[in-house]
Amino acid sequence: MKTLRIVLLPLVALVLLLAGGASHSQALDAVGSQPRGSVAPALPSENLTIGTLLPLTGSLSSLGLAMQNGADLAALHINDSGGVLGLPVVFVAADTETDPTAAVTAAQSLIDDHDIDAIVGAAASGVTLAVAQGVTIPSGLLLISPSSTSPAITDLADDDLVFRTVITDALQGLTLAQVAWDLGFRTACTMYVNNAYGQGISSSFTQAFEALGGTVQEQVPHGDQGSYITELETCVSGTPDVLAAMSYPNHAVVYLQEALDNALIDQFIFVDGTKYQPMFDQLDANHPDAFEGMYGTAPGTTFTSEFSTAYEAEYGEPPSSFIAEAYDAVISIALAAETAGSTDSLAIRDALRSVTCPPGPSIGAGATAIDQGLQLAAAGDHLDYEGGTASLQFNEYGDATSDMMEIWKIQDGDIVHDREEPVAAQPDADGDGFDVCVEVYVGTDFLDDCPDDLSDDAWPPDITMDTVVDIFDALTFLASFPSAEGFLNYSQRLDMKSSDGVIDIFDALIFLAHFPSACTNP
Numbered sequence: 001m002k003t004l005r006i007v008l009l010p011l012v013a014l015v016l017l018l019a020g021g022a023s024h025s026q027a028l029d030a031v032g033s034q035p036r037g038s039v040a041p042a043l044p045s046e047n048l049t050i051g052t053l054l055p056l057t058g059s060l061s062s063l064g065l066a067m068q069n070g071a072d073l074a075a076l077h078i079n080d081s082g083g084v085l086g087l088p089v090v091f092v093a094a095d096t097e098t099d100p101t102a103a104v105t106a107a108q109s110l111i112d113d114h115d116i117d118a119i120v121g122a123a124a125s126g127v128t129l130a131v132a133q134g135v136t137i138p139s140g141l142l143l144i145s146p147s148s149t150s151p152a153i154t155d156l157a158d159d160d161l162v163f164r165t166v167i168t169d170a171l172q173g174l175t176l177a178q179v180a181w182d183l184g185f186r187t188a189c190t191m192y193v194n195n196a197y198g199q200g201i202s203s204s205f206t207q208a209f210e211a212l213g214g215t216v217q218e219q220v221p222h223g224d225q226g227s228y229i230t231e232l233e234t235c236v237s238g239t240p241d242v243l244a245a246m247s248y249p250n251h252a253v254v255y256l257q258e259a260l261d262n263a264l265i266d267q268f269i270f271v272d273g274t275k276y277q278p279m280f281d282q283l284d285a286n287h288p289d290a291f292e293g294m295y296g297t298a299p300g301t302t303f304t305s306e307f308s309t310a311y312e313a314e315y316g317e318p319p320s321s322f323i324a325e326a327y328d329a330v331i332s333i334a335l336a337a338e339t340a341g342s343t344d345s346l347a348i349r350d351a352l353r354s355v356t357c358p359p360g361p362s363i364g365a366g367a368t369a370i371d372q373g374l375q376l377a378a379a380g381d382h383l384d385y386e387g388g389t390a391s392l393q394f395n396e397y398g399d400a401t402s403d404m405m406e407i408w409k410i411q412d413g414d415i416v417h418d419r420e421e422p423v424a425a426q427p428d429a430d431g432d433g434f435d436v437c438v439e440v441y442v443g444t445d446f447l448d449d450c451p452d453d454l455s456d457d458a459w460p461p462d463i464t465m466d467t468v469v470d471i472f473d474a475l476t477f478l479a480s481f482p483s484a485e486g487f488l489n490y491s492q493r494l495d496m497k498s499s500d501g502v503i504d505i506f507d508a509l510i511f512l513a514h515f516p517s518a519c520t521n522p
Contacts (some may be wrong), residue, residue, distance in 0.1 A: 058098025173204025
């Protein structure tokens, strides 16, 4: 019946188009010219206050201090552009100490003592989960992490309050598995730090490696220890081809040394947590060239030229991992607050996707671009902020949907960039056939694949927004086919694939396949 429907509907609609101008006019009037759900700006009663919650001390302090620089650069660009809603943005930095307990205390202090509107942080996934579950979700506060990559964050029951500007380790595990397979490894074991980060990347690697045909013989967790001999012996008990080191440098430097000292295994692959030059320098002093030619993965370090130029001008060195992600987290909060016309955390949350999704003016990094973005946001324009990585976009669960994954290697004792490969998360996590940016722009429920009642706006094909996919929606669509010229932003509303910018037969087929269904997943 669906095939028959697709064939007959255009003929019926064409007849009605020619014979019934009033119906067509009603359809056009019902759509309007602005995306649904836009909020009229209002002057705030207080400054937007953003807290940064990063590891300024502890085992990830080198990472945290660099990310703080990225956040500070964003603060500079925002306030040089006049701030948000006519007032300077206030920034308050707090230290997680790379410890969940300390981070929870620091997060509560940001709320109690500084009345913050959003938090950028934390760095480690386990710390982010502790802060989110213990502090920010119960407080109804937006949290955006620049570097927490655990897949556990995707499934967090968070009332859409936890976002991240970095891709999930489900994608890093997939890339590392392919690297291991391409290197000829067919069996592996993993040594991973026993927290959300280590558990997540070990699990995702295992699933992807075994899908390729390999075998992960052991997944061995560890804590903060003086020796890892017992764990190493368990990991290599099946004589695997390679050991995947999925820890932090202060852990891995010990067990990698022990593995070589005791001739337990001499082939390794690495992840972002073990991408640390001083660790390899220390190991190389005792075992020269032991890691030569070995590979690892990490979220990409490709930045836009505008961001790299701005960062280097301010700090005198090129940016490194997660710095652009910290910058993008701060900027996206500011743009969302300007768009929402409010410093309320929930209002900012609700506007985040509308400032990071196509269609709309593409906004990059740097003082000039941020000034332009804030002006457009103040005017109520839909924005496509791409930021320092040129790829920022959030899916239904607040995860960044795409990025580049770096593949690095050890060459002459140094960590060197080998290549980068694009990776992408599912942009349609609710499985209704429409990616989140289409649903955000049209104004439908991007977390709902089917309606619960007649008031549920879970239908992207409901172009006229009258809670039923009917002939008026078909008329509006067909009147714009194959060109939307003269119909304001109907092209954005009707481009069902979202990414190609053209209304064509494929969009028509997607639309017609849902007609006259009252559900996006019939």
